[in-house]
Amino acid sequence: MNNTLSLTEFRIRLAWRNRLFIFFSLVVPLAYMFFYVGVFGRGSPLAVSFMLAPVLALTVMGSFWGLSMQLVMFREQGILRRFRLAPIGAAPLLASSLLSNYILLMPTILIQLALARWFFRMQEFGNLPAALLLISAGSVTFAAFGLMIASITGSMQETAVINNAIWFIFLFLSGATIPLPMLPGWVQGVAAFLPPTYLITGLQQAMLGNAPVLQIGPELLVLAGSAAAAFYFSVQVFRWEPEAPIRPRARLLACAALIPFLLLGLYENITGHRREGAAVMYRQIQRPPEPQSR
Amino acid sequence: MFHILRSEFRVSLCYNPAVPEPIVQVSSLSKSYGPVEAIRSVSFEISEGEVFGLLGPNGAGKTSTVEILEGMRTADSGSVRVCGFDPQMAGAEFQRSIGAVLQATALPEKILVDEALEMFCGFYGRRVDTAALLARFGLTEKRKTFYGALSGGQKQRLALALALAHQPHMLFLDEPTAGLDPQARREIYTIVEELRAEKKTLLLTTHYIEEAERLCDRVAIMDHGRVIALGTPRELKARSAGTSRIEVRLSQPESEATLLKLDGVSECLRANGAYVLRSTRPPQTIVALVKYLETFGNELQSLEVASPSLEDVFIELTGRRLRD
Numbered sequence: 294m295n296n297t298l299s300l301t302e303f304r305i306r307l308a309w310r311n312r313l314f315i316f317f318s319l320v321v322p323l324a325y326m327f328f329y330v331g332v333f334g335r336g337s338p339l340a341v342s343f344m345l346a347p348v349l350a351l352t353v354m355g356s357f358w359g360l361s362m363q364l365v366m367f368r369e370q371g372i373l374r375r376f377r378l379a380p381i382g383a384a385p386l387l388a389s390s391l392l393s394n395y396i397l398l399m400p401t402i403l404i405q406l407a408l409a410r411w412f413f414r415m416q417e418f419g420n421l422p423a424a425l426l427l428i429s430a431g432s433v434t435f436a437a438f439g440l441m442i443a444s445i446t447g448s449m450q451e452t453a454v455i456n457n458a459i460w461f462i463f464l465f466l467s468g469a470t471i472p473l474p475m476l477p478g479w480v481q482g483v484a485a486f487l488p489p490t491y492l493i494t495g496l497q498q499a500m501l502g503n504a505p506v507l508q509i510g511p512e513l514l515v516l517a518g519s520a521a522a523a524f525y526f527s528v529q530v531f532r533w534e535p536e537a538p539i540r541p542r543a544r545l546l547a548c549a550a551l552i553p554f555l556l557l558g559l560y561e562n563i564t565g566h567r568r569e570g571a572a573v574m575y576r577q578i579q580r581p582p583e584p585q586s587r
Numbered sequence: 588m589f590h591i592l593r594s595e596f597r598v599s600l601c602y603n604p605a606v607p608e609p610i611v612q613v614s615s616l617s618k619s620y621g622p623v624e625a626i627r628s629v630s631f632e633i634s635e636g637e638v639f640g641l642l643g644p645n646g647a648g649k650t651s652t653v654e655i656l657e658g659m660r661t662a663d664s665g666s667v668r669v670c671g672f673d674p675q676m677a678g679a680e681f682q683r684s685i686g687a688v689l690q691a692t693a694l695p696e697k698i699l700v701d702e703a704l705e706m707f708c709g710f711y712g713r714r715v716d717t718a719a720l721l722a723r724f725g726l727t728e729k730r731k732t733f734y735g736a737l738s739g740g741q742k743q744r745l746a747l748a749l750a751l752a753h754q755p756h757m758l759f760l761d762e763p764t765a766g767l768d769p770q771a772r773r774e775i776y777t778i779v780e781e782l783r784a785e786k787k788t789l790l791l792t793t794h795y796i797e798e799a800e801r802l803c804d805r806v807a808i809m810d811h812g813r814v815i816a817l818g819t820p821r822e823l824k825a826r827s828a829g830t831s832r833i834e835v836r837l838s839q840p841e842s843e844a845t846l847l848k849l850d851g852v853s854e855c856l857r858a859n860g861a862y863v864l865r866s867t868r869p870p871q872t873i874v875a876l877v878k879y880l881e882t883f884g885n886e887l888q889s890l891e892v893a894s895p896s897l898e899d900v901f902i903e904l905t906g907r908r909l910r911d
Contacts, residue, residue, distance in 0.1 A: 310697040371692040379710040380679035
C-alpha cells in the first residue's frame, strides 16, 4: 500500500511538470466544453444538463489515452525495467496509475461542473453524488482499459493506432458527440455494447432526471465490473520489458474485460429500455420552455 | 504454531552472511533466444567481497547472464543461486538483497535527483541519509536537477547511488561505463574502487580490457555464450603464451638479425627509429640486450616493456580482437 501511495504521489508530480499533460487534461476538455455546450446547449438550462454529460464523459474517457501511452513510453525507455528491480510488483504500479489518474482528473471535472453552473446557467446538478459516483467508476474503468491496452501493444505507434481506433468508435457511436436519439437505429444498437454509452446515459439520468443511485445501479455495476476485470487482467499480462512477447492469452483477456458490456448490450438491444429513456430525455430538452405565469 | 513455522521459513530464505558458501553460484547455465544460443553451459562462482568481471565482446552473453542472476530473465537450463536464493523463485527478499545498474535503463525525465533517491529508498522500506548518499556520489549540487538534465556520467552515478541506497549484499554493474567519456569513466572507476576497498561483492560486465584489469579480482572471459577463460587478470596473462613487447631506442643502429639472436626474442622489427622486440622471457632479453650493447659500445636511449594484456589472451583464445 505504501508503494502504491508513493508511486501515486510520484506520478502526480510528474504529470504537473508536464505541459502537454496540462494542455490535454485541462485546456482541451474546457475548450471542448465551451464549444459543445455553447453550441448545443442553446442557452437552455435543460439542454445544458443534457449536453454536459457527454462533455464530462469525454474528459473521463481521455484517461485510457494518457495512461496507455505513458506506460508504453516508460516501457520503451527502460524506465519500467528500473522499477522492476525494486520490490514493488505490477499491481501497486498499476494501481498507482488508476489512483493518480483519478486524482488528476477530478479538478477538471469540478471546474467543468462549476462552469456549467455559473457560466452556462445550469439551474441544478440533479443527483450530484450519483453523478460523481458514475464519474469515479468511469475514471477507473477507462484508466484500466488504458492499462490493458498498454499490456497488449508493443510500441507507442501501435498503441496510438489502437487508441485512435477505439477513440473514434467511442466518440461517434456512443452518443459522446451526437446525442444517442439522433443516431440511426443500427448505430444505437452498436452503442449499447460500448462503455461510454453507459457513462453518458447514466450521467444524463442522474443530472437531468435526478435519478437515485439505485436507478443507475446497472451502469455503476457494469463499469465497476469491467474495471475490476481489466485491472486484474492487466496485472496478469503486464510487461516490464519492450521485448517481452505479447501472448495470445493477453489479447483474449483484454477482450474478456468487455464481457460485462457485451452482456448488458445484448439485454439493452432486446428490451430497448435505454434507447427509450434517452429519447424521452432528448424530447424533454427539445420542448420550448413553459411560459411563466404572471 | 503456524506463525512460528512461517517465521522459520522466512529465516531460511534470508541470506546468511555467516554461511561460507559463495554468494553467487552458477552451474551449467544455458539460454537461447530462438535459434541463437546466448549462453552455453556457463559455470562460475563469486565469493563474498570479490569483484568479479565478465569480459567479452558485444553479444558474448554477458548481459543475458547478469539478467538471469538478477531475476529479470529465465534460464533454459542450469542452476543459479544468488545470496542463497534462486532468482526465479524469490520475491521481495531477494530484491532487497541485490542492487543493480542495468545496461539499458532510465528514469523519467522530470524526476528530481533527490526525489528519485527518496522514492527508491522508500520501496525498500529503508530510511537512508540521502544527503550523505548524494555527497558520496558527487550529486549534492544536482539534487534539485531533473534527471533529463543530467550528463551521462551523472546519470550513471545516480544509477549507482540508487543501486546502493538499500545496502544490498550483492551488486550487479552491467557495462557501467559504456558510452561515457573518459572523464566520466574514470569517475565510475573511482567509485568501483572504493566499493572494492569496502569489500562489497560485485559482478561487473564490460568489454573494456583496462576496466577488467583495473577493477576486477577475477575475470571470466566470455565469447559466443561460453566462458573461455577464468582467473585473476594476472593468472590469465601468465597462462597466456603471448609475448611481451620491448621497445628500445639505441644511440647507434644495430642489425635486426643480431637483436633477433638475443635470449628469448622471437621477433624483431624496426619502426620509426625504434626496435620492437617480441620476447617470451623479457627479463632475460633485457639483460642480454644490455650486455650486448656494453660489449659493442652502443647505448640504450630508451626502453619500454609491455606485458601481454587480456586483449592478447582474448586474441589467443578466439583469433579475434575483443571489439571485432
